[in-house]
Amino acid sequence: MRETSDSVGRSPSNVTAISGSGMASGNATAERVLRHLSVEDLSTPAYLINHKFQVEWANDYALKDLFGRENGLPPAIEDSSLFNLLLSSPIARKADGLPELLKFHLTIAKRRASKAFLFLSNPNLDSREAELLGQLYDRVQAVPTHQMTSDAEVNLAARDEPQKWHKLYATFFREGIFFTVAPEEREQESFLTWLSRRDIVIRDLLRVRRPYVTSLAVLVADLQSSMRICAELPPEQYFELINSIWTTMQPYLRKYYATYGKHAGDGMLYYFLPQPDSNYIMNAIQCSFEMRAAMRKVNREWQSRKNWGTTLHLNFGLEQGEEWFGTFEGPTFIEFTALGDTINRASRLSDFSRDGSIWITKSMLSRLSDKERSHIRYGIRQTLANGSEAHIPEMYSRISNMIDPEDPRNHKLLDISTLAATELFDIGVDDDEA
CATH class of the missing domain: 3.30.450 (Beta-Lactamase)
Incomplete structure (x- = not known):
């Protein structure tokens, strides 16, 4: 099983530390x-x-x-x-x-x-x-x-x-x-x-x-064009790349109390559960921004190393819901999982996302307070008649309005076609945290 445990505290003066060394390992x-x-x-x-x-x-x-x-x-x-x-x-x-x-x-x-x-x-x-x-x-x-x-x-x-x-x-x-x-x-x-x-x-x-029913936020991140990258790289380098991405992201996932879900190949799935000292939805959003910034560093390192023109992107999908949360046990592993459509919607949003963008459902973003939402710049990209791109701020759109449903590549997105979503562009810092 992957090591997923972190210590979060120590005891007062009348409390004794326990260490595995020097105890009874030889007994x-x-x-x-x-x-x-x-x-x-x-x-x-x-x-x-x-x-x-x-x-x-x-x-x-x-x-x-x-x-x-x-x-x-x-x-x-x-x-x-x-x-x-x-x-x-x-x-x-x-x-x-x-x-x-x-x-x-x-x-x-x-x-x-x-x-x-x-x-x-x-x-x-x-x-x-x-x-x-x-x-x-x-x-x-x-x-x-x-x-x-x-x-x-x-x-x-x-x-x-x-x-x-x-x-x-x-x-x-x-x-x-x-x-x-x-x-x-x-x-x-x-x-x-x-x-x-x-x-x-x-x-x-x-x-x-x-297992228990809980509110949660789900973050799914997929490596864009992973099949092409896998074909281009020697096997050992492809595994090195994926492990490098996972290792780079770990500090940010710990920082925002993410719980490890199942890794599907080069994809990443994490759950954010309610916390007493922070907003779990905001944790998922802030984590995605920091992961995206960290991915740019990974991209620069690999472009310099390989001298190639490929740009590495993690594409993000964020959704929230209330689901049964528990674990599955295999012979050599224990896996966190949530039962329900929340994970499927987040996964499909990551499929829809391109070039390292972060997509979130209207339902999830609307659960933030006005103050929290005021620090986030979000909206829809629109191509103008002259071919230039414009950002329409504070706007949502149904997925069906942004894809060609007849294109076979979009068939897997049809089950979220009526989902209202928006792209997250940037996030500011609260004056109290500056």
Whole structure:
């Protein structure tokens, strides 16, 4: 499986870093556990949240012993807010360490979510619970960005019961944050060795987490004239070119929280999911502009290297929708996918796009605020009677009005013929960011 995980934080001063080196790599027992342990085998509470702090997966121990939900998580992801589940849990509410439990999660949440976002995403909290959450939010320090796995200690026994100290661990991935709750007296060595193997852990988590309906934006980018370029280049150079393009684009995809989708040959597919600290639609748009600029650099390098007249372009299609989002698992890979027409429309728009242009649907662009849209220059190109080209600003057109439907090359575009779209020309910078 491709490595898709990025750390987004580290823990406060009472939290310990966990590293795979120097732990128990030489211990035969630990190595056997490492090979066979999976998230489904954990005998303590474990749960995965997304970056909106919604619980995407929880094992039976977490459901029963922490969230008090033996019948499982709510069907809708919007009803699975972590803080709502904790504060509504008959078990967590009675725990002597409830404030510390909340503070541990808030130190991680504070970097990505404002206090207002927490309240908006937990509308079912009563006034007392909201006040507690707000007070704790103000007291904690946000976790700074650093690659690390962390732990803390909390007493999860009820106030009138013998103490039950547990260690909390938070492991950070691009796809979400994985929490585990382990009894303090538990043998930790093999467990921590397994937890340090990020590739194994995230593969397990992606395999077991439930699919859910979510809003998302889709970016599809295709290399123009790829069949001709493939025919012109020696095979090893063509593979080198494609890998160079993918490598060049990775920093921008990480910057805007893109989630890797299936690569179809030389094409690229990425999903942008809702984030607490940014607009996922704007993320997709800004990412496409930065990818286009980066592609110009790749083009210059290869033109200089090959001394050829071919211009390399990535053609972009952008669309948004609400789809089922989940993963498919193969023998050696796990693939993110969204079910529905959103991906098909974005793909067809990238087929329609030419010479490195960025095309977006009217529906997607209209979801931006007036302020966000004011920074984007968009419209339709039109050929005038004298043969010159003019840009009609702030204009949309149906695809059928811009193609010859009788041309066989356009047959694959007929299924989006009634789709209203526009071309993105440029994007400005907000005065606050300048």
